[in-house]
Amino acid sequence: MIGIAHIAAYIPDGRIDNRARCAEFGVDEAFLAGKIGVERVARRAEGEDTADLCEKAFARLRQETALDPAAIDCLVVVTQNPQGSGLPHTSSILHGRLGLPPHCACWDISLGCSGFVHGLAIVRSFMEAQGLRTGLLFTADPYSKIVDPHDRNTAMIFGDGAAVALLAPATAAAPLFAPVASRFHTEGARHRALENRAGVLSMDGRAVFNFSATAVPRQIDELLAGLGLARGDVDLYLLHQGSRYIASASRPRKCRWGWPITGIWSRRRSP
């Protein structure tokens, strides 16, 4: 069974301090901490593009593991902000830069917050069907390419960064967290709630909240019910969403949960 052997990340050094922008956006620090939950937004260096972020995440992965690039069988990049104009695909550019072997399959996936979970299911299925042993799943989004720095709906939430998950078979000697089952849900009729409008990111926060607060708890319960599990059988829930308020509203109650944003995520048993 294919599982996650390691994850490495690259967060650019640049930071925008949201506390210094509270007045501009008409919010106080209590709102910033409790609802938005992001104190500082990471910003890429000038000229740093999507493949650059991925390349630096990969360099960290090489430092932290004994990975042999010649053994990599597939490389997938999940992004909503591909390198340059998006053609060719970022994964192909990255394949060339990293000097990966010709047998390595490469493709991009266009997804945002749900991208890692979708990507994990896709790459794991592909690897198991093809009998592959080593895969790379990148998630990379330099959102500053499309964020209006004066839009309070997006500017305090969307940062820049990249991560890479190394996928490999779990063995008795090296047990790994492996995906057992997944569920997916799409409400495409409401896709305009969060979109790139002529090069600028636009978000209807209320619509995203309403979707998340209803669809996500239901999906979690359906997933667990299908496996014969209860909420308490899970040790930890990790939710990916840009806003602390939305993640909090979507979490299962009375369970340990985390909000995976660097530096400010919480892990605690909720009241």
Next chain:
Amino acid sequence: MLRDVLGRGDLRRIVLSGFGVGLAAATCLLERRPQAKE
């Protein structure tokens, strides 16, 4: 973050969920494998 808990032997099952753009949601149960039989 997921990367911070990958090596923790006290965790057996983790649920990951991502939701937003699309509007799309995906949820996955991760289990530490292989597991000793209970």
